[in-house]
Amino acid sequence: GENVEQHPSTLSVQEGDSAVIKCTYSDSASNYFPWYKQELGKRPQLIIDIRSNVGEKKDQRIAVTLNKTAKHFSLHITETQPEDSAVYFCAASMSRDDKIIFGKGTRLHILP
């Protein structure tokens, strides 16, 4: 089955700097890649997603890139702010009605 690897497990960046989180997936049939942000004790919240027919997507300070050939996808957060501190999960799914397979998460700390 699908396996999603995520790096790094912890990331500390100075406020205002950029943060990059990288993921790989194993099954070339995966075609939907959501990113979730989870604050302590809260539900995972979708922050951005990308489909396999698109190489890049941007929403304000957040962007995601996808390299289908290499089976890599990445999350980029620019101009980081204290409220960006959370755990971020990448994930992969094969179809509209399919389960989501999550990576292990990246704990992002924004340093003042």
Add this chain to the structure above:
Amino acid sequence: EPEVTQTPSHQVTQMGQEVILRCVPISNHLYFYWYRQILGQKVEFLVSFYNNEISEKSEIFDDQFSVERPDGSNFTLKIRSTKLEDSAMYFCASNEQGRETQYFGPGTRLLVL
């Protein structure tokens, strides 16, 4: 904006007891899921449900687990005889037909003593 809701928010139970976790998916959604997250770990898929039957289940979802949609709004997860290792946060999720985005509920934190 409509949200997935779950009850209870916390449940403490003794090992061997049965628990039922409840979810109310978003009203026009047709696909329902249960996931669990052991403290500090990733979110893991348990089961998906569509048209009143299980679509897929993971190896975690053994004979001790069952799901049901008892009426038009609720979706439940039952654990028949809880084990210590069932302690986790359980999330319900749902999505519309034809859409990939799954919306997660706030979770039920289950503690088995």
